[in-house]
Amino acid sequence: MKKLIFACAAVLLILNACKRDEYYREGGLADPNFQGNMLQYLQAKKVPFDTVAKIVKLAGMESMFSNDDFTFFAFDDDVIKRTIGTVKTDGLNNFLFYAGKDTVKTLDQISPLIWRKYLLRYMFKGVNRLKDYQQIDFDVKSVYPGGLYYSLGGNISNIGVTYATANNIKYIGYRQLNLTYIPDASKPNDNWYINAVASSDIKPTNGVVHALAFNLRVNGAYFGFDRNDFYSDVYYSGLTPSDPAK
Numbered sequence: 001m002k003k004l005i006f007a008c009a010a011v012l013l014i015l016n017a018c019k020r021d022e023y024y025r026e027g028g029l030a031d032p033n034f035q036g037n038m039l040q041y042l043q044a045k046k047v048p049f050d051t052v053a054k055i056v057k058l059a060g061m062e063s064m065f066s067n068d069d070f071t072f073f074a075f076d077d078d079v080i081k082r083t084i085g086t087v088k089t090d091g092l093n094n095f096l097f098y099a100g101k102d103t104v105k106t107l108d109q110i111s112p113l114i115w116r117k118y119l120l121r122y123m124f125k126g127v128n129r130l131k132d133y134q135q136i137d138f139d140v141k142s143v144y145p146g147g148l149y150y151s152l153g154g155n156i157s158n159i160g161v162t163y164a165t166a167n168n169i170k171y172i173g174y175r176q177l178n179l180t181y182i183p184d185a186s187k188p189n190d191n192w193y194i195n196a197v198a199s200s201d202i203k204p205t206n207g208v209v210h211a212l213a214f215n216l217r218v219n220g221a222y223f224g225f226d227r228n229d230f231y232s233d234v235y236y237s238g239l240t241p242s243d244p245a246k
Contacts, residue, residue: 034204038072039065041204048076051107055080058108059115070152070207071124073179073197075223079214080107083223083230095231104234105242114233118224120153121181127208128159130177130200136160138194146178148188156185158192176200177210181225193225 034041039062042053052074056065064070084104085091093103104110136146136158146160158180164173177197182188198213214221224230 032201032203034202036204037066037206038204038209041202041209042074048078049074051077051080054107055115055119058110058112059119060112061116061119067206069127071126071128072207072209073122073124073195074209074211075122076212076214079221079223082221083227092227092231092234096235099235101235102239104239109239109242110234111237111240114230114237117153117233118230121151121155121157121224122179123152124149124157124159125152129208130161130175130197130210133159133161133177135163135171136178137162141189146180148182156182156188158182158188179210179212183226195225 034044036044039053039056042049042056042065056062065072083092084107085093087093087097087103096103134147135144137144144160146158149157149159151157158178160178160180162176162178163171164176165171166173177200179195179197181193181195183191183193196213197210199211202209202211222230
């Protein structure tokens with residue numbers, strides 16, 4: 001009887017290991033493939049990416065998101081709403097109002113060059129899935145440092161995968177991708193804007209998408225990560241008059 005029990009337990013362990021390996025290889029049981037290009041994916045997922053698709057168009061980057069292969073860490077619509085804000089809430093409009101400037105009523109009032117500049121911070125060369133990135137442990141970065149990557153906009157970020165603890169054993173649990181914006185390339189270990197990925201390895205016909213999981217308590221919950229940069233650029237560039245029809 002004991003031999004039978006041990007044999008059954010061994011079979012279960014093997015089956016669980018196979019399932020776990022399948023999870024790590026494939027990024028989950030859900031089909032990650034999308035039958036359309038990256039822009040079509042953003043448009044199809046109106047929640048939470050409808051505003052993101054509009055910004056791609058405002059930035060004049062429709063062709064790139066439709067045809068080019070690159071890795072995109074997708075922020076959601078709430079990031080834009082939070083960044084723009086209102087006169088009464090924290091955000092760009094509050095900043096502009098108290099600076100004596102006109103506030104943003106429609107997104108097309110902001111220069112396409114500004115949209116492009118900050119959108120490029122989320123875009124990276126190559127088609128990279130979770131498995132292509134190194135491990136990172138934010139508590140012991142000297143041992144598991146992740147990797148440094150330049151975005152298509154020339155900004156530096158750390159991208160790495162955290163390995164969770166399971167059954168009190170470190171690094172055998174689920175794996176989560178993280179994008180960390182670094183504001184000063186000369187100080188790559190300072191002032192990190194850490195952003196976890198909610199869904200990784202989404203595969204449209206071009207490139208790959210990793211959907212970010214923004215948290216209000218995390219610095220990166222604003223467009224471009226460092227909102228002061230964005231506010232300053234909008235302030236000095238000025239706004240175009242809003243179109244009442246929009």
